[in-house]
Amino acid sequence: MPELPEVETLLRGLKKRVLGRWLGAVDVRHPQVIAGSPDEFSRQISGRQILGARRKGKAIAIELGLRTREDGGEKRYLLVRLGMTGQFTVNPVAEPLEPHTHVRLGLDGGKEELRYVDARRFGRLRSLAGEELEKLFGGMGPDAPRITESQFQKALSNRRTPLKSWLMNQQFLSGVGNIYADESLYIARLNPLIEAGQLSARQSRRLLRALKHVLERAVELQGTSFRDYIDIEGRPGNFLPQLRVCRRCRQPIERVVISGRSSHFCPHCQPQPRHRTRRAKAKRLARS
């Protein structure tokens, strides 16, 4: 299931395999995975050269060059969001299609193609003009692996939403999904229900450190082995049965639902926020 490290891996793969190549025929086999009109999508992206690819959070934008003068000199971007089961692969055209292959993008002379496969069809492909892309990426918070401490703290301030929801809200910080949100909260020993804006400077530093550590580690391990990487739920990828006890203190892991997402945490190591004392409140007021 693609979280940021998986998306980063795809980005690297795309750069390696398709940069400089030309998109030929576009075959949309299941219109649902195209945002907007599938016909327009095909028309807008086919016949263009792949000039680059970049990522923000879990979204990838593939830069497509000018085709002819009739394009009005407009570049296009192919925006890819993998949802939860989306995959992109380069295959020989003659190779049999995997089930759930929804889009085929011909490459160059037509011997190979890019295939979009997505069992659950939560993912979306979309054709965007340059300014549409800038607007979209501009509306997203800083990319999680690159956010600075001051950006992080600023984004947290005054947010009343639970820390867990905050971490997963792409407009504050982009690229964090459920697993890495839980995992970084666990490492930072922070309860998912703490109000985001209530974190002390120290706690937010701890959280950011944990988050970056988890993401970096996951990117490193991608494609080699996840075997020595076990998240809080005990899932290396997500195959192993769930871990029921905290690996730090051996107490049972608790599950709560926050903004419709299940969150796993250790009530002992990540204690519930204490209610604010009058003294703490006075202190806060004095500071502001």
Added chain:
DNA sequence: GCAAGCCTGACC
């Protein structure tokens, strides 16, 4: 029946 990411729409 539950899990996921993201969008829509409803609520204050």
Added chain:
DNA sequence: GGTCAGGCTTGC
């Protein structure tokens, strides 16, 4: 504006 529930989808 900020926040959150609901719905999409299918394999386990």
